[in-house]
Amino acid sequence: MQTLRVDLGERSYPIHIGADVLARVELFTPHIAGRQVAIVTNTTVAPLYLQRLLQTLADYQVTPIILADGEVFKTWETLQTIFDALLTARHDRSTTVIALGGGVIGDMAGFAAACYQRGVDFIQVPTTLLSQVDSSVGGKTGINHPLGKNMVGAFYQPKAVLIDTSSLTTLPARELSAGMAEVIKYGLICDAPFLDWLERHMPALLALDPKALTEVIEHSCAAKARVVKADERETGVRATLNLGHTFGHAIETHMGYGVWLHGEAVAAGTVMALEMSRRLGWLTCAERDRGIRLLQSAGLPVVPPTSMSVADFRNHMAVDKKVLAGRLRLVLLTQMGAAVVTGDFPEEILEATLATDYRALVAQLNEQ
Amino acid sequence: MQTLRVDLGERSYPIHIGADVLARVELFTPHIAGRQVAIVTNTTVAPLYLQRLLQTLADYQVTPIILADGEVFKTWETLQTIFDALLTARHDRSTTVIALGGGVIGDMAGFAAACYQRGVDFIQVPTTLLSQVDSSVGGKTGINHPLGKNMVGAFYQPKAVLIDTSSLTTLPARELSAGMAEVIKYGLICDAPFLDWLERHMPALLALDPKALTEVIEHSCAAKARVVKADERETGVRATLNLGHTFGHAIETHMGYGVWLHGEAVAAGTVMALEMSRRLGWLTCAERDRGIRLLQSAGLPVVPPTSMSVADFRNHMAVDKKVLAGRLRLVLLTQMGAAVVTGDFPEEILEATLATDYRALVAQLNEQ
Numbered sequence: 001m002q003t004l005r006v007d008l009g010e011r012s013y014p015i016h017i018g019a020d021v022l023a024r025v026e027l028f029t030p031h032i033a034g035r036q037v038a039i040v041t042n043t044t045v046a047p048l049y050l051q052r053l054l055q056t057l058a059d060y061q062v063t064p065i066i067l068a069d070g071e072v073f074k075t076w077e078t079l080q081t082i083f084d085a086l087l088t089a090r091h092d093r094s095t096t097v098i099a100l101g102g103g104v105i106g107d108m109a110g111f112a113a114a115c116y117q118r119g120v121d122f123i124q125v126p127t128t129l130l131s132q133v134d135s136s137v138g139g140k141t142g143i144n145h146p147l148g149k150n151m152v153g154a155f156y157q158p159k160a161v162l163i164d165t166s167s168l169t170t171l172p173a174r175e176l177s178a179g180m181a182e183v184i185k186y187g188l189i190c191d192a193p194f195l196d197w198l199e200r201h202m203p204a205l206l207a208l209d210p211k212a213l214t215e216v217i218e219h220s221c222a223a224k225a226r227v228v229k230a231d232e233r234e235t236g237v238r239a240t241l242n243l244g245h246t247f248g249h250a251i252e253t254h255m256g257y258g259v260w261l262h263g264e265a266v267a268a269g270t271v272m273a274l275e276m277s278r279r280l281g282w283l284t285c286a287e288r289d290r291g292i293r294l295l296q297s298a299g300l301p302v303v304p305p306t307s308m309s310v311a312d313f314r315n316h317m318a319v320d321k322k323v324l325a326g327r328l329r330l331v332l333l334t335q336m337g338a339a340v341v342t343g344d345f346p347e348e349i350l351e352a353t354l355a356t357d358y359r360a361l362v363a364q365l366n367e368q
Numbered sequence: 369m370q371t372l373r374v375d376l377g378e379r380s381y382p383i384h385i386g387a388d389v390l391a392r393v394e395l396f397t398p399h400i401a402g403r404q405v406a407i408v409t410n411t412t413v414a415p416l417y418l419q420r421l422l423q424t425l426a427d428y429q430v431t432p433i434i435l436a437d438g439e440v441f442k443t444w445e446t447l448q449t450i451f452d453a454l455l456t457a458r459h460d461r462s463t464t465v466i467a468l469g470g471g472v473i474g475d476m477a478g479f480a481a482a483c484y485q486r487g488v489d490f491i492q493v494p495t496t497l498l499s500q501v502d503s504s505v506g507g508k509t510g511i512n513h514p515l516g517k518n519m520v521g522a523f524y525q526p527k528a529v530l531i532d533t534s535s536l537t538t539l540p541a542r543e544l545s546a547g548m549a550e551v552i553k554y555g556l557i558c559d560a561p562f563l564d565w566l567e568r569h570m571p572a573l574l575a576l577d578p579k580a581l582t583e584v585i586e587h588s589c590a591a592k593a594r595v596v597k598a599d600e601r602e603t604g605v606r607a608t609l610n611l612g613h614t615f616g617h618a619i620e621t622h623m624g625y626g627v628w629l630h631g632e633a634v635a636a637g638t639v640m641a642l643e644m645s646r647r648l649g650w651l652t653c654a655e656r657d658r659g660i661r662l663l664q665s666a667g668l669p670v671v672p673p674t675s676m677s678v679a680d681f682r683n684h685m686a687v688d689k690k691v692l693a694g695r696l697r698l699v700l701l702t703q704m705g706a707a708v709v710t711g712d713f714p715e716e717i718l719e720a721t722l723a724t725d726y727r728a729l730v731a732q733l734n735e736q
Contacts, residue, residue, distance in 0.1 A: 034692075076448065083519065087519060090694075093689055093690075093691075093692065094692055115483075115520045116520065118508065118518075118522055118601075118602075142483075147455040151451065152451055153486045154486055154522065233486075319458055322461075324402075324460055324462055325462060326460075
């Protein structure tokens, strides 16, 4: 087992990564203050892993809370069912909420923990690649609003992140790929050598090679922990973790939550960020294409939905959380492995980026 | 003008108390980071004070958000209308939310600010006595759940508390009295000499004597600020501020939010806490009666609803936020001016307290 630490003063916590984490009660007990535990999971994950976790926590008074599966349910209504269950089972302030599932479960269980009786403890047990490499670390929690993704939420750190790598064996291929979008992100924004590594190991990763998977999770969590330590509440460098997310959130919101997986929308959004960085003269065509090819090799979509117009993008992007004083700010690459968050770009470059025919661009690339 | 300070390290903030605070833009500007401001108020307060505040903030881009008035609207649905308005007017992370109203508005606007885009700045402008002496200071925000009061919320400190004492001139007498319940609370839990002062000045306070009111607000805010500094997240002494609240919340929840004003329920709940402290041998009958008489002199109800059974109280109190490990904890007085939070009392004393005929007790008292 590997152990990392997210260093945030009195809010510091460990990340344990290993093949049998779900069965090891001694990883849970240091982070459970009382006798009450609520496991928040969904209808897909519960049949796979809930019994195992219930066995591990047999000595506690456990309330399982099983939600419908999908981004479309990341709403206040679903959150309310968590509060209903906690209050009906009379969970008090000493309770611990455990998020057992992917990013949606982690976001909602974490936000429920942040708000229940003004805050109770919670533990992240991410079961998807995306949540293991990204969303379970750093304390971002929240729900969607019809007008914008993750618009209501809290910065609220877990007491621990417990990553059972064996849970990836049951993950659908499409979701494995979706997680790779966030993995590739780390290489693009802050770690060029990691891009080389990913290019070499992508086949092994998609074949679920345990050694490669553990390495990619550890490497990604370490990158995330460094950034979160430097900027917990996203007033600066943390925003670079949102590479491709402003374009991607517009895709998710426009298409309807859950039609595109988050990682898929981020992949297409990252292609747009690569193209815009290229148009600004910060990347060469070859560098942009290298990024696109890596995303493609992970089985990710690299063309935004053709049904979305420039106006559609602009409309959704206007409520992005990075907008400041009416000015849209974007995460862009100044070179491969280095990112900035900036609102200082010519308007016509953004316009041209939104108007680019990505289908043609990618077709041309694939012919080379 | 009087200025106090809530001392919480990097989350410290000032409390300004004066007769013309609403008109003084220089008290607002240091706490508004961007150009966008949202004023959250209600249908009762808006006709009285919204225009004045809009004039004061004429240089900002202001979105007024006017909610229905009353505890019954302290719900997620109402909160959602705040998010809708903020998103529709495209408020970004640099926006500032101003709560203009009583405790319900402060709780909801504060919770909305805590959650909007994972947290934006907010300013409390309390217009009722209850919110000026208690709820606007200390960062407790939240909404009610059908199964329990304030069960969903956050500890989230304002950037400033701006108290315009002249707003009390338009406050209904019933609400002025409700605020006195929280004022009397400070005397009972930590400040016996203040009880003497209140007994002498209650007529002047109810007659809205400006000097007496300013003094009572300043004294109460100073007491609150001290307690919050010592225990921001209520792991200890802060819970004593909930004297009468466990019984009181049961009354509010049982009767339906808004039927009894919060301060009225706290007053009746305080009588129950006085009686239980007397039954434990910690107060004399004369001390209990002194507390009851002071609450009565403020125009407050001192008899819990006769329609509530012992079982009704027990049922609602089981979900109180002070319950720990299944054990109900109560704020009780060890003497006049000193309180404890304890679950260590004989069960039959609580039972007898709940079963007491308060109507008879008070009738007898008033005959003396």
